[in-house]
Amino acid sequence: MTQKKTTTKKECPAPVFQNIRGKNYETVASRIKRFRFMYPTYSLISEILVMDEQHIIILAKVKDEKGRVISTGLAEEVRGAGMINKTSALENGETSAWGRALGNLGIDESGSVATADEVRNAIKQQDQPSEEKPKPKPKPSTDEPRMATDRQLTSIRQQFKGLDTNGAVAMKAILLDSTGIEVPDGKTLETLLLKDIADLITEEGATNFLSRPF
Secondary structure, three states: OOOOOOOOOOOOOOOOOOEEOOEEOOOHHHHHHHHHHOOOOOOOOOEEEEEEEOOOEEEEEEEEEOOEEEEEEEEEOOOOOOOOHHHHHHHHHHHHHHHHHHHOOOOOOOOOOOOOHHHHHHHHHHHOOOOOOOOOOOOOOOOOEOOOOOHHHHHHHHHHOOOOHHHHHHHHHHHHHOOOOOOOOOOOOHOOOOOOHHHHHHHOOOOHHHHHOO
8 A cells, every 4th residue: 555645834934033122023034034935936126226425225125926016115224323334334224125125015923014123223323322523613704805715716717718898897796795895996806706705606617606696
């Protein structure tokens, strides 16, 4: 008599929790493991929305076998906020986004979309003393005119080459309106330009500056 082979049906992995301040949160690794078991044909995709010197924003998407987006999760990380984000802000953000996308899909046994990883990192960042921002340099006294630098003067001369003869008149009118200083005729460019005005001109270009409303 031939015995029939029995196959053992695999069960979904049990969720793994971490207790944080009296509440259980499922870990991201646990959600991913159960996601692979429950939705073997689905995919988990990451997309970088913002990545600059200060912030990173990651969008995670869960797609079905037809490529339709079923759920999403967003995560933002600040570079340098906490020990992890000093070196691995991108990886940290992706992990958090994955966890939230899977939580929004319904893979959660703790009653929270946030994962243990996300909550733990948030607490660490809150507990870490914030670094003091450098104090802004005091503005120089406005009692006396501050002259433009040689480099600014060179730049301004080059920009004013393209202006018509009314440029000097317009410049004097702007100085009078914006600073209250009246420039007599015959003054040189060096005595005409204040530092603040020179900064604006070299930043924006002479033509744009002359069209500024004051």
